[in-house]
Amino acid sequence: MKIATKEKFSAILADLKSRQIDVALISDFENSRNKNIRYLCGHPSDAHLLLFADGSMTLIPWDQVMAKLMAEVDQVLDILNFDRSYKAALVSALKQKLGESFTLEVLPDERHFLVMQLHESFPKAKIVCRPDGVSDALINVRMVKTKAEIDILREGAKVTNQIINLIKPFVDSHRGLKEVDLAIYLETEMKKRGAEGPSFETLTANCTRSGMIHQVPSSSDAQLDLPGLALIDYGLWWKGYATDVTTPLIFGKLSPDQQKILDVNRKAYDIAIEMIKPGVAAHEIAEASIGYIESQGLIMPYSLGHGIGLEVHDPPRLAKKPTDPEVLKYWKPVILVPGMVFTVEPGISHPELGGCRIENDVVVTETGVEILTDSKPLFFA
Amino acid sequence: MKIATKEKFSAILADLKSRQIDVALISDFENSRNKNIRYLCGHPSDAHLLLFADGSMTLIPWDQVMAKLMAEVDQVLDILNFDRSYKAALVSALKQKLGESFTLEVLPDERHFLVMQLHESFPKAKIVCRPDGVSDALINVRMVKTKAEIDILREGAKVTNQIINLIKPFVDSHRGLKEVDLAIYLETEMKKRGAEGPSFETLTANCTRSGMIHQVPSSSDAQLDLPGLALIDYGLWWKGYATDVTTPLIFGKLSPDQQKILDVNRKAYDIAIEMIKPGVAAHEIAEASIGYIESQGLIMPYSLGHGIGLEVHDPPRLAKKPTDPEVLKYWKPVILVPGMVFTVEPGISHPELGGCRIENDVVVTETGVEILTDSKPLFFA
Numbered sequence: 161m162k163i164a165t166k167e168k169f170s171a172i173l174a175d176l177k178s179r180q181i182d183v184a185l186i187s188d189f190e191n192s193r194n195k196n197i198r199y200l201c202g203h204p205s206d207a208h209l210l211l212f213a214d215g216s217m218t219l220i221p222w223d224q225v226m227a228k229l230m231a232e233v234d235q236v237l238d239i240l241n242f243d244r245s246y247k248a249a250l251v252s253a254l255k256q257k258l259g260e261s262f263t264l265e266v267l268p269d270e271r272h273f274l275v276m277q278l279h280e281s282f283p284k285a286k287i288v289c290r291p292d293g294v295s296d297a298l299i300n301v302r303m304v305k306t307k308a309e310i311d312i313l314r315e316g317a318k319v320t321n322q323i324i325n326l327i328k329p330f331v332d333s334h335r336g337l338k339e340v341d342l343a344i345y346l347e348t349e350m351k352k353r354g355a356e357g358p359s360f361e362t363l364t365a366n367c368t369r370s371g372m373i374h375q376v377p378s379s380s381d382a383q384l385d386l387p388g389l390a391l392i393d394y395g396l397w398w399k400g401y402a403t404d405v406t407t408p409l410i411f412g413k414l415s416p417d418q419q420k421i422l423d424v425n426r427k428a429y430d431i432a433i434e435m436i437k438p439g440v441a442a443h444e445i446a447e448a449s450i451g452y453i454e455s456q457g458l459i460m461p462y463s464l465g466h467g468i469g470l471e472v473h474d475p476p477r478l479a480k481k482p483t484d485p486e487v488l489k490y491w492k493p494v495i496l497v498p499g500m501v502f503t504v505e506p507g508i509s510h511p512e513l514g515g516c517r518i519e520n521d522v523v524v525t526e527t528g529v530e531i532l533t534d535s536k537p538l539f540f541a
Numbered sequence: 542m543k544i545a546t547k548e549k550f551s552a553i554l555a556d557l558k559s560r561q562i563d564v565a566l567i568s569d570f571e572n573s574r575n576k577n578i579r580y581l582c583g584h585p586s587d588a589h590l591l592l593f594a595d596g597s598m599t600l601i602p603w604d605q606v607m608a609k610l611m612a613e614v615d616q617v618l619d620i621l622n623f624d625r626s627y628k629a630a631l632v633s634a635l636k637q638k639l640g641e642s643f644t645l646e647v648l649p650d651e652r653h654f655l656v657m658q659l660h661e662s663f664p665k666a667k668i669v670c671r672p673d674g675v676s677d678a679l680i681n682v683r684m685v686k687t688k689a690e691i692d693i694l695r696e697g698a699k700v701t702n703q704i705i706n707l708i709k710p711f712v713d714s715h716r717g718l719k720e721v722d723l724a725i726y727l728e729t730e731m732k733k734r735g736a737e738g739p740s741f742e743t744l745t746a747n748c749t750r751s752g753m754i755h756q757v758p759s760s761s762d763a764q765l766d767l768p769g770l771a772l773i774d775y776g777l778w779w780k781g782y783a784t785d786v787t788t789p790l791i792f793g794k795l796s797p798d799q800q801k802i803l804d805v806n807r808k809a810y811d812i813a814i815e816m817i818k819p820g821v822a823a824h825e826i827a828e829a830s831i832g833y834i835e836s837q838g839l840i841m842p843y844s845l846g847h848g849i850g851l852e853v854h855d856p857p858r859l860a861k862k863p864t865d866p867e868v869l870k871y872w873k874p875v876i877l878v879p880g881m882v883f884t885v886e887p888g889i890s891h892p893e894l895g896g897c898r899i900e901n902d903v904v905v906t907e908t909g910v911e912i913l914t915d916s917k918p919l920f921f922a
Contacts, residue, residue, distance in 0.1 A: 243865040244868070272647060272652070344729055372606070486628055
């Protein structure tokens with residue numbers, strides 16, 4: 161039940177070989193999640209995975225039963241045979257396959273203490289860690305979805321569209337409702353339709369909160385349908401894959417300044433959608449869409465979009481070219497290719513007038529773009 | 542809005558000074574959460590915090606607005622002044638306060654690449670990382686709750702008890718229901734009562750799934766009220782603090798072997814509760830309770846309990862003494878003191894007969910224990 165196809169696998173192994181890496185370590189535990197284990201071997205979570213340059217894999221899972229059901233690997237080690245020590249199991253697996261001298265790559269976000277322990281256990285080994293190493297190779301394969309992944313994302317989008325269509329009738333029949341009422345309703349309906357749950361805490365913001373960048377709590381006890389610009393940002397897990405949309409909710413008659421926010425947001429969205437096709441650089445789309453908002457004297461304080469997949473924030477990111485020289489050192493433009501699936505979510509934040517954001521999930525096709533979800537501004541008296 | 546009291550703070554600073562540490566770095570970002578930032582300064586998430594041995598703190602947050610509202614620190618740096626580079630902001634803060642030569646402690650789960658970058662930026666600095674360092678000092682203060690924390694946990698327990706009381710009438714009036722129906726209902730009722738949401742995905746397991754260690758999905762489309770041992774494991778977030786209980790659901794008449802599982806579970810629970818008082822070692826309680834289950838030829842495949850607080854798995858852990866020599870090197874017994882709040886959750890897993898687990902949240906008092914939640918086996922025809 162691994163997700164990576166043969167071609168994806170070959171690309172990752174080619175990266176390891178080209179840099180003389182003998183083995184890569186990937187770790188996924190509570191408080192430090194890493195979906196690459198699921199991607200590479202099907203095991204869902206809570207494990208170390210050793211990916212050797214010859215393509216063989218050793219898994220050291222927390223849950224042996226789960227590993228038997230889900231993991232497609234060459235070897236599963238049971239920590240019970242190592243005094244419950246993950247590190248001892250790792251050391252044993254490495255020694256068995258590679259001896260004492262080898263080159264191990266760890267991901268940039270590996271736990272520092274574990275790397276120290278591995279250094280100590282293998283003084284003759286070389287441990288490599290770089291942001292443009294195997295983590296980049298994994299990002300590169302994961303950001304272009306397989307056919308099976310696109311099928312699941314398409315199903316998830318269908319269910320998301322059913323949820324979108326529930327908003328208007330629910331709000332109309334519950335005027336005076338609280339933000340949290342709509343959030344609870346949509347999340348319940350997601351689960352009733354077979355979603356694993358919301359892909360993140362549903363964010364419902366009335367006109368007094370929609371202009372904030374960060375809403376705490378995500379959905380409050382405040383009345384939702386006060387006149388002005390409100391919004392709801394929500395999504396669901398479908399067979400392990402995330403969807404993510406935002407629907408602007410317009411209550412009453414807008415002031416000219418608020419109307420401008422809505423119009424500029426819509427145009428920024430159209431600019432982005434029209435540019436999406438194979439061969440275009442993601443940062444150029446972000447710069448065009450965000451640049452338009454800024455040219456109108458308005459502010460968009462976040463990125464234009466992000467991939468969706470096994471994570472709500474999957475690769476690629478649609479952001480302006482970074483300015484941090486440290487980041488630029490490792491930065492490469494993302495060129496769109498068919499099979500990339502990401503959100504397009506231009507938005508405007510204004511502390512007094514409120515905020516507006518249209519967000520849909522799209523897939524890059526051979527010739528352009530297909531919009532999977534159908535979120536658009538909803539108008540209420 | 543920091544949570545740590547003066548005394549808690551002093552204990553942490555004393556630890557730093559006793560080990561000649563000049564500054565500790567704590568980081569909290571997506572995929573690598575660390576509640577110590579919230580505990581020490583009130584800022585909820587997504588930031589680096591530098592805690593200097595003189596007690597001053599510098600925060601480098603993702604969200605400046607949030608930091609202004611929530612953080613009680615001496616200095617807030619804005620990454621926009623550092624080309625959006627967290628690392629550059631960190632380097633600047635360290636240089637400004639400590640120059641080039643100092644001792645920095647990083648937590649065991651700090652990102653390895655960031656530590657490499659700091660080594661490079663400060664070749665004269667010493668970087669310390671150990672599992673029994675400041676992370677231990679933080680665990681030690683956090684595992685004894687402040688009065689304010691206990692008040693919140695008590696409120697959360699009250700709401701949890703309301704939820705517990707909803708189970709029996711709902712199941713009785715929805716016979717034939719699916720696992721997921723009960724999960725959706727309880728999670729919705731939590732939110733209606735002002736909880737931020739479930740503190741983890743509600744786990745509902747009918748008699749065919751209750752004996753598994755790891756249920757995927759947490760709550761399925763299967764019928765809940767098949768005859769036998771079912772259970773529901775659930776909890777909620779209340780003002781940032783977690784509750785966590787498990788209620789066994791008994792459907793129909795049990796076989797003698799199933800009845801034994803229920804009886805042994807209840808006795809293992811009583812054994813644990815009766816031992817809880819200041820001065821007792823947590824691992825001895827775990828060994829007595831789990832030992833009793835094992836003496837009856839049954840299996841308990843997890844720990845007896847865990848602290849609850851800002852995290853669902855807060856310190857302390859109530860587990861047997863570890864056997865891994867690597868872990869034993871740093872292991873110290875936890876001696877109960879008044880103000881510790883944790884779950885007591887002995888449970889039995891049997892692949893054919895099903896599983897049973899009673900779980901409540903308790904606080905250690907001056908003289909013994911107070912049981913905050915009121916979960917117990919529920920019986921259905």
